[in-house]
Amino acid sequence: MTAPLVLVLGMLFVTLAGGIWVGISLMSIGIVALAAFRDMRVDRFLAGDIWSSSTAVELITLPLFILMGELLFHTRLSENLFRGLSPWTRRLPGRLVHVNVMGCALFAAVSGSSAATTATVGRITLQELLSRGYDRRLAVGSLAGAGTLGFLIPPSIPMIVYGVVADVSILELFMAGVLPGIVLAAMFMGWIAFKAWREPSLVPPMEPAIPRAEALKALANLVPIVFLICFVMGSLYFGFASITEAAAIGVLGALLVAVGQRTLTLRGLWQALLGTVRTCSMIGLILVGALFLSKAMARLGLPADVANAIQALGLHPYMLILVLLLFYLALGCVLDGLSAIVMTLPVTLPLAVAAGFDPIWYGVFLIITIEMAQITPPVGFNLFVIQGLTREGIFRIAAYAWPFCVIMMIFTGLITLVPDLVTILPHSLRG
Template sequence: MDQLIQSILLIALLFLFLGGGFWVAMSLLAIGYVGISMFASAPPGIVMSTTVWGASASWTLTALPLFIWMGEILFRTKLSEDMFQGLAPWLTRLPGRLLHVNVLGCAVFAAVSGSSAATAMTVGKMSVPELSRRGYDEKLSIGSLAGSGTLGLLIPPSIILIVYGVSAEVSIVQLFIAGVFPGMLLAGLFMGYIALWAVIHPGKTPPADFSMGFLEKVYASRRLIPIILLIVFVIGSIYWGWATATEAAACGVAGALFLSLVTGSLNWQAFWSSLLGATRTSCMIAFILAGAAFLSVAMGYTGLPRVLAEWIRDMQLSPYVLLIALTLFFIVLGCFLDGISVVVLTVAIILPMVQAAGIDLLWFGIYVVLVVEMSQITPPVGFNLFVLQGLTGRNILYIAYAALPFFLLMVVAVVIITIFPEIVTYLPQQATARN
């Protein structure tokens, strides 16, 4: 009973801090400090200083600013301007035609940015006006963009997978490899739905307004192909064991700088802006991770994770029932917080339950990202909904309704990887065996 009261007090205090506008990192540090001070005998100041330093000095974290910087550099290579021109010629024969640009464009940019909101915003700026001008269905155009924007959280190199790997002490290389097939699965489900919708509503898809031969298509994609090859090289070098995540990120930065130089978009202002943008984002995430590390240690001192794990074990819940409960919990929490905050806020408390239920932590990391993706397009505070509201001027409920089919497809994806966990674990196992 005492442990239950402690849990309620700390959770209430956390939501009080967050609701009061405190930074997430400061809220985590404060809750950890209060938890140790009230419910443990350890000196909170010493524990905080050593834990924060240990979390900040982690070698694993070095991949984070490098991948973010790679994305910032490529973002300034006019990638979004080239994307429509490069992808559109290859899609004219598919049912739904240029609507698939939203899915494939988001998939490409997801491998660059690692951010859901940035992916939806960048691709949306390019695709929404163009699709509207050509007469494509507005609801499906907006809905497919809302759903596809969430691929920024899953397709590697994903920032949120790095955050989960550091928080849960799971190999980031393994997480990156594990995210490939689920990302392809989700993109395939989205494209399949668009194609099926186009077949059912043939009159709502405008006819192709241009036709190109193979060499013409390749020429139209000339500026997009090097970026895709760079992304494939970065992920492939990790899979084949040629490089660690940090080394691959360093190669990615070098390649991005080279492409930016070749395309003529590398100048001092762009270089400085990309460096500052990467620094700001990296510092924010590192600060949150340091706060989460201290909260995790503080929870260990209070004994709450052990009590929760024993409670789950005594209830003898099946892994499926636990996953259903966690799915609902993550969706609700994700309506109010960004994905990174959701992960760092919950990992310290939830992982003991997950381990007690016998769920593989590598698989669970991909599951968490998929569920957090779902929360990005659910009202009242789904971040992608606000991004698209700013782009289109449409009511947020209209956008949420347009995104509903893609939310349901994400539910289908979660069910599929739950029934067939090999979709997540196969590539990491093969990479481990190969290396």
């Protein structure tokens, strides 16, 4: 390994192990590396890079989508999801456990956050499922797994960050996540049905069927969320609005839903605004640090060195993806998914592109790997959210969610073998 690479890896280990903020760690590593190995004014380079990174037009979408999710958290969407979906799942194998998956998939389409999706859906479904006698492992595990769909189904905060760092179309990334999100949700539901069929004791006795008219009437509870999905994603897909305009439309739609449900209070609005500022500040610091480090590494020639070293191993493209999957799984145990993406992307993206993978496809692959990071201890944010709802231990919740993590691993193999599952919709936009 070259001296700059040894310095960067060593400082990464020291700063992260020392508990230093990720954004500060990344910037400090870039500063020290450039000062040590390049004769240049690092202060001017850093100042210019911070300004250009933080004023990128694409970043306008970030606070808007985050605000939309914060506003929706203060509405009655979670109650409406359970009331609207439960009449249609009570006759399926696994019955009401499917509400976890379907509810998370629907809320993910208007949220952009895995943690918000898990918290919003779980605060109603977990209480209902456990009080009706459903197996705790299946109820909690399905919520942990399905909550990760908040990252894959657009609008997705990590997709916006990936699009900015990788310099690819955020709209194409959003379109690329639609079909994989639907397929992954179907695989989760398939596992729940199979598990309930093999072990009938996991679910309570079948409840009486609800009359069709009553079940159809219950669908009215889904009108607000379907309205929002069509409002935001429909305007994007049919070209009525740009990604930034769609984000603004989403905020307007969330406000209309909150006003229509009479849940919007001044206190709730203030909390939503504060939550947006906190989240944007955290992501912004990480993003600025990551973009600066990536440019510093490019100046030092590190991505090319690493790429050449790995290419010298002669790995088959599929083997490379397997290595990257294992790498991100290990990284997800000690680092949150968003930080893992921005820290490693300058090195791993050129490798994937050189192996023949589409940058849009690779973005979806990365999103799925950080979905797994959401439910792997000790740093899994979905685990923390569910711990707050259930008071269960982190490792116990992770054990409940393990089958769904395995399903996501299998799904990465599926999209590797059938990349059109990811690229067909974004390619249709181009053509």
